[in-house]
Amino acid sequence: MRTSIATVCLSGGLVDKLHACAAAGFDGVEIMDADLVAAVESPEEIRALCARLGLTIDLFQPLRDCEGVDDATFADNLRRARAKFEVMRRLGASMVLVCSNVGTATIADPEVAARQLGQLADAAAEYGISIAYEALAWGRFVDDYRDAWNIVERADRANLGVCLDSFHVLSRGHDPAGIEGIDPAKLFFLQLADAPSLDMDVLSWSRHHRLFPGEGQFDLTTFLSHVLRAGYTGPLSLEVFNDTFRQTDVTRTAAHAHRSLRWLYNSTVRANGQLDAQVAPPQPPHAVDFVEISGSDLSSVEQILDQLGFDFGGGHRTKAVRLWRAGEASIVLSEEPRAGEPHIEGIGFTVTDAQAAKRHAVSIGATPRFRRTRAGDAELPTVSAPDGTGIYWSSASTAESWVAEFEGGQTSEIDSLHGVIDHLNVALPWHEFDEAVLFNIGVLALDPGTSADLAGPYGLVRSQVMRTRDGSVRLAMNLAPPTAPLQPRHIAIRVDDVIAAAERARRSGLPSLPIPDNYYDDLHARFGLDDEFLHLLRELNLLYDRDANGSFLHFYTPTVGKVFFEIVERRGAYDGYGAASTPVRLVAQEDRRAG
Amino acid sequence: MRTSIATVCLSGGLVDKLHACAAAGFDGVEIMDADLVAAVESPEEIRALCARLGLTIDLFQPLRDCEGVDDATFADNLRRARAKFEVMRRLGASMVLVCSNVGTATIADPEVAARQLGQLADAAAEYGISIAYEALAWGRFVDDYRDAWNIVERADRANLGVCLDSFHVLSRGHDPAGIEGIDPAKLFFLQLADAPSLDMDVLSWSRHHRLFPGEGQFDLTTFLSHVLRAGYTGPLSLEVFNDTFRQTDVTRTAAHAHRSLRWLYNSTVRANGQLDAQVAPPQPPHAVDFVEISGSDLSSVEQILDQLGFDFGGGHRTKAVRLWRAGEASIVLSEEPRAGEPHIEGIGFTVTDAQAAKRHAVSIGATPRFRRTRAGDAELPTVSAPDGTGIYWSSASTAESWVAEFEGGQTSEIDSLHGVIDHLNVALPWHEFDEAVLFNIGVLALDPGTSADLAGPYGLVRSQVMRTRDGSVRLAMNLAPPTAPLQPRHIAIRVDDVIAAAERARRSGLPSLPIPDNYYDDLHARFGLDDEFLHLLRELNLLYDRDANGSFLHFYTPTVGKVFFEIVERRGAYDGYGAASTPVRLVAQEDRRAG
Incomplete structure (x- = not known):
């Protein structure tokens, strides 16, 4: 597998990006024209730098809104394209991306698009350049990879093929099985991006919220399986527009990006039963x-x-x-x-x-x-x-x-605590969250569980549980708001009798996190608990939740440095984390810090 | 006009919020139950604190998913409600919000909803409490204020009325003119929020992206006009869920919030020709x-x-x-x-x-x-x-x-510069952006102009122009990404001949910001400029843009501290700011800083 990445995924200047891509282990790059235009280095310098770093320039992206236009507009587009082909000659890049027209197209006829792309390909051929034509999800007349392939077939030029982008296919819900019907010699390029399920306009979704493979909700393993079965042999290239990655450290993001591709490739190969002896299988924790x-x-x-x-x-x-x-x-x-x-x-x-x-x-x-x-x-x-x-x-x-x-070590005392580690709760800075999701899926072989937005005193906390299917290992990851102080992390110990544990802790003089009376009045209103039980909870600063499966009782120790402990008891088949009580806990901890 | 604000708009603990609301000049508050539940202070203490601060508790929000359910569920809902009415008695709050059921409703019949709300109102009456019923935009069966009013009419209880929320009405595109058909004695409460035009699911839009009045795209002046004409005399209350405001300083946000209400009220009164002698009109700058x-x-x-x-x-x-x-x-x-x-x-x-x-x-x-x-x-x-x-x-x-x-002062030299201030470019931290928009609209009487996302080397920069209609005053506001260093601000001077100005600056030894050669190759590709003109631009480090209206030439001085200058020339009726060149400028400035 050859790996590539679009420079637009990364922050900083072009030279820094190239160094980071090489350090992360990428074989090649897609260069976004805007990155080159802003660079002080000449195309020849960039070419030489890539050669020294061992990076191929797999794709160049200088053109938009080319086809489906009237003849006068197309003539100017051809002039623009030739000027960029000249830059590509200096850069030593031999493949150019042409996305379906979103802005200036006025002619819906695929015959016209095919004729104009054919002419563009003929001009490109003079420079030894191939054209990869891609259907954007929001293309004016061409927004489906099958239509793009149809146009490429009509144009019938040796140096004109299709570029597939998982976002544009999967965001529109198009069936990727059709990829296997494309002539493999015409599968010129493959761009990969994941994304969360969001109900919003596809352009904003694409521009701001793409994720690296494994971090979102797209089934990229199936997608890539179709592409590989179709006979594609080119690089797997990442094209991920994301507001976060554009701001974070370029070297770290490039390494993160490369991990996502390796994970996706290994998963896909494994899913297809083509086990590579060199690829060790993941080991889900017990x-x-x-x-x-x-x-x-x-x-x-x-x-x-x-x-x-x-x-x-x-x-x-x-x-x-x-x-x-x-x-x-x-x-x-x-x-x-x-x-x-x-x-x-x-x-x-x-x-x-x-x-x-x-x-x-x-x-x-x-x-x-x-x-x-x-x-x-x-x-x-x-x-x-x-x-x-x-x-x-x-x-x-x-x-x-x-x-x-x-x-x-000492032998066990009579009233010593017996439990297991129920879960770890790990707060992460907002710009490290997606990277951690990928690590937990790819390296730790955990699955995403429930996620929720919790109201803390300084903003919403996005919580995502990562777990084994049987619940024996659970990590609750919390994404703190940018300006809020990073919460301490905590270790939750599950016991059979949390009331006994709380009483034991109290006898030994451990102050548990104090919970306000109003919380217990609210429990009374929500669950109609009997007075005696409510009194016990209140006395021991126990928090409580209940759902159709069972109930959850827990208390917190004071925080020491950046860590504290939670003791929990799960009654029945309760499988959550008492999220409804989290805002109360966060305020109580904040009060302790301030007080 | 009485002003109120929901505590959920603000960050921190309940006591801090109340102090901030009082300091900002609010007359009252809506208390969100979750804020009270997490507070260590008893309802009696909160009541006494509000009294000392001169704040009325205008609304309490402890109930959801009440009506449209089967009898057994409703019986438990009534039990929950009574427990909360008891808290309200202690709190001294006499109006409770009931939102239309989003989660548990199973019966679409307005007759059932009316019967259950009537029973709820009867229970509330025992505590001297009134109920304001609100149609949520995503209510399961009731999502239109006209349906909520219909149900309230059917239930026919003296202590049951409607609560209107501008977000729920305008986000769904419902005509607010119908508000004037509601019995004014039944208009119990009014919540106001603005929002940007976003194409996304209404629940996420509401939860994360509401804005204070004046900062978004809703026509709140017309909305409020209908409400006032309908005879509403209660408080104008803000209910703005926004990820940013929840994180920012509570005192500053409360002041910001109060400004938005005053601006909205003054604008509405003026728009209706009811000029208050005490309210000075805004003065658009010349x-x-x-x-x-x-x-x-x-x-x-x-x-x-x-x-x-x-x-x-x-x-x-x-x-x-x-x-x-x-x-x-x-x-x-x-x-x-x-x-x-x-x-x-x-x-x-x-x-x-x-x-x-x-x-x-x-x-x-x-x-x-x-x-x-x-x-x-x-x-x-x-x-x-x-x-x-x-x-x-x-x-x-x-x-x-x-x-x-x-x-x-010295008399003008022969080759001295003659110009006007074309615009100011003001970078703002992300969490101060909306506040600045409101200030520019409300206080400076500027209108929002074009906005764009510009790719900087460390993330997307959101740019919003605020201007007078004739363009004589223009502020370009840039919202920097959270982790990026805050850009310096700059002053753009418009001259008649920027080439002469650039040559003069060069003669006097001023180094202009160096622009890379690749930029000029790109200009050549984009615009097909002739070689001589292109050479001149390149020599003088001039940036260039062109659109259907005209063209734009400009150059930048070095940055001193947190400020630099731009000299611009507008040819023809060009009305933009050369946004296409901004990424190049940002990278060039970044290179200077690093170099």
Whole structure:
């Protein structure tokens, strides 16, 4: 597979973009004319730079509104095109994109479009240039790839073919199966973009909200399957217009983009049963093995764990790392002088084959991460998530072999806490959200679950749950509004009896997050709870939710640095996260910070 | 006119919101139940705080999905409602909003809705509470205010009336003239919101994109005229859900909100010919009288003006202020030790009646601004724009009387520059944009002109021109992407011969912003300009645009601090700003900064 990307996906100047594309591992680029026009470097310099960086210039995009016009307009279009073909000669680019006319077309006749594209192709041929003709979803007369192919067939020129763009096909709901009917020699180019399901005009949707493959709701695996079965052998190229990516760091976005293509290609190959021996399969996690908290002083975290009823699992025999356990829930504390405030530093997952999980992750562009081990220490394959969090895998067959490295742990007390890690709640800056979605799908093999907009005191928080199908691993990702302070992250421990857990925490002197009386009056109004139960909830600062499947009770610890804990109990088949109570929790935490 | 605002418009906790509403001058508030539920203060405390602040609680919003349901569901709804009526009793609120059912309604019969609302009203009556019933634009069976009124009429309870919301009426394109057919005794409440024209689903449009009156595309003056003619005498209340306002400073947003209501009310009264003697009419500007640049060291600015061919107009007789003039274009330089980098500090406008302009501005909430004058100095009525820029007005009859305060100016040289201020280009942080639109419409009496999305190297820049109809005053407002550095602002001087101006600047050693060769190759392709003209443009770093009306030539000076200058020439009836060249200019300026 050759990979390519349109320079319009990235921020900054053209030279910076090219360096970033090469560093990310792309084989080629589509150059948007506007990027070249604004560059101080000549076409010859850009050509030479691409050659040095090992990038081919797969496509150039200088033309719009060419065909379907009257003869005088077409003559001027041909003049414009020749001037751009001249630029392409200097640039060393041999394929040009022509999108269906959106602005100036006055003639709906495909015969006229074919004649004019044929003439354009003949002019291009003089420069050794091929034309890839693409139906835009909002083209005035041509807005379906099948019509574009029909016009290309009519024009019948060797250097005229079609360009397919997944957005233009799927946004209109056109069946991509028809792609297999196109002559493979005429499939000149392929542009890929994902997008969220949005009910809005297709032009704004395309201009502002495209996403990299895997981050939206399009079925790109099926789309690409049709294209590959049709016999397409050119590059897979990304063309993603997105307000966020245009603003973010170019090197990081290019790496992110390349990961999305590798993920899509691997998924498609796998879906078609054409298993490449080199491509390790993804390893969906069975459970959260442990969560690692790091900081320069973790004594407050340790105190909270102790007060919650965690057992001390011992100190690591060679590192300044301590283990705390509550049944299946393991928290690893790594104290390092320069680690700053307490924060979630890493997450361990149990998978079928830990080495395969890492090989798969690296194959789609995850960054390997160094983990210091001494003789006899367990090997935990490790990568870094885009936000820097460490991802550790241990094989189910050897799970918890690392636990034996901890010495001096205490045996379980009678009233110690027993639970599992129910979910992690991870706040992300707005411009890192889509990248994290892709990482969680592609590398961690999680599926998108429910999503919701929650009203916080400083703006709406978009929440997206990523999970395994059975719910054994759940990450709730929160997208904070741009101006709001980034929320701390938290670890939710699920227990069988949250009331007992709350009472135990209270006995040991742990203050739980105080919840206002008005909240309990509201619970009374919403659910008609009986007075005794309501009184108990109020006394213990427990939050409550109920739906058709069951109910949810939970409480929060104070925040230490950038982390806090939540203790939850799921009754019946309740599968949510108490979202209705989130605004109350956010305000209460804000009050604590301010107070 | 009584003014009110829904607490959901603002950020932060309920107590902060109430203080901000009172400080902004609101008479009352609509309290959103979620704000109360999350508050640590009891309903009694909130009631007492509102009383101390002089705020009435005009509406409470705790109920949804009440009517059009089966009997068992309605019985539970009634139970929920009674619990909330009890909270209202404690809160001292006597009107509750009931929106048409969007979630649980199963019965489309207005008779059933009327019966259930009647029962709800009877329960409310026990608590002395009135119900305002509102048709949501996306209500399942009731989505038109005329249907809501029909149901209220059928139910026929003294304490049941309708609530009108401009968004729900205008977003659906319903004719607001029918409001005049509603019994005025049944017009219980009025919610006002503006919105941009967007082609998207109405629920997302409402939740995320509402604007304060004057900032969007709804004809609220006509809407409010119908409501007032119908005999409505209750408060005008704002209900604006907007992702931006929820994040911005609560005090500033409340003041901004109150300005929008005053502007709307004044405009509506004026449009109906009911001139209130206390309400001064707006004063559309005739011209930009001057622009004031401030800074701790303005020598670089002074050198650029000198090199451009501005004449030194003298020093102020009592202040450290100097005047530079190029024909009609006046630049005032205020050097102050702590003024920081050079920046645009103020803008002077010529109007028919300067005192009336200020009275009008203050009547809709603009902040008066102190301006130090000595005996004999001209009185320039002054306010501050929301971003802190000073706005000065001088009456046309006494225009430039302030010029006489400057002494020691030089007489015009032979090749000095002659021009007028064509436009100002003002970059704004994203969360101050709508506020500035309202200020420019309401206080400066400018109209929205063209708007466009321009691709900058670090994201799309939304550009909105505000202008007088004749184009004599133009402000181009640019909304920068959140993470991009805020662009400097600039002053565009229009001359008759920009080529001569560019040559003069070059002779005096002023480096103009260098424009890449590729840009001129592109001009050649786009416009087929002849070689000699193209050569001239290239030599002088002139940018060029052409449309059906005429053409536009311009160049830029280097940036000093936060300001730079543009010299423009409009040929024929060209009325734009060379937007197609803006990406090239932005990249060139970015290269200068980095280089």
